[in-house]
Amino acid sequence: MNALYATKVNCPYCGNDFQTLRVRYRHSIPYKIDSDFCPHYKEGDSNPHFYYAKVCPECGFAFTEEFSDNFPLGTKELIKVKITAEWRKKEFGQVRDVEKAIESLKLAIYSATLKREKHSVLGGLCMRLAWIYRTENRQEEEERFMKLALQEYEESYVHSDFKGTSLSEIRVLFILGELSRRLGQFSKAISYFSKIAEHPRRYEETKILEMARKQWRVTAEQNREHH
Template sequence: MHPLEAFYEKKLICVYCSKPFTSLRVRSRFSIPYQVDSDFCPHYRAGNYNPHFYYVNVCPECGFAFSEEFSDQFSKGTKEVIGVQITGQWAKRDFGKVRDIQQALESYKLAILAGSLKREKNAVLAGLCLRLAWLYRTENNTDQETRFMGLALKAYEESYLHSDFTGTSMSEINVLFMLGELSRRLGQYKKAITYFAKVIEHKEGKDEQKIITRAREQWRIAVEENRQGTM
């Protein structure tokens, strides 16, 4: 049993079909991580709840899944494609209750599909892939973790190339750091070193000292890992 006071209901409106529904959120005092990895993946002990299980909202009526970072604008023709590939295939289900790991994983895959068909910003898609990789890490599923870290890296690279992170929760320095850390975790050490150096030398670095310090630490680790890999 889950203590009901750990959760609260959030009222939402579907971005796609405009129908109202509710989804759970975890109260902050019940979601305190005991450890946070270098790519910001949080880990929770029993009695605490992972808020990333509830990051994605899934409309029970039409099946469209989205995070709060999704825009409410749809490119021409995308609604019709979503209608065929998502809503037309949807068997009504309710993701608005307490989720287990399988429902959390499924919610992210639904959102990645929806965001891709909607042509959502690469920065938003990267965030979904990254969080999905985190969930697989907590399940010790290395193959799927690696797969979705790779997809997150690719999406962040596109985001950086086209500066489409503007208007999202990510700054350019944040994107560059994630590019460095994901490259490092995927064994692409030279690429990681280059991205971390861009963070350290960034003209706006004085405004984000914590991530600059973290980038210096990860740069040193990447340099050492690269040296060991070439010995």
């Protein structure tokens, strides 16, 4: 049975219907998951993050299921000038290699920025791109997008724009702590992990609470070594 299957989607920007590929769940079970939720797949297995962004072949607008249906005033005109006017018809509906996956996520980040999508959505896109770079051992690019993800999640936390998404405040705090730790910002990481330990709803997410306690200890040790 093929790991990939085609699904029909509608472009929220131009209304065009097109086909994109998705990965069947049983073909995308990671053999390990890093402390920041980055999944690793066996050689030959399909990485669902390669197909996370859908790219309209007609207009070049790229989006995910997390995008809202709403286009704030002026954003459609901006997308038309910045993306569609420059777009040369390209097909992303076939099997994607790593370069095509990177290109699709970069297009989605650009589309989300122009559309003024939620910071939590932008953070998720930057994080997934960092993960792809990690599995390719491209450290400089991985760090670049981890920094961008950290900035977006910090904005999301400050403005609580993750509300109404699959993210809870505790999960956002954990992501902030772990991204800060991986970027060598140890005191900031300790502060975020401590916020989880003191959070009034911490016992509703005991798994994240345990992970935060563990990563707090790891970070404190790293901080000591660093000084």
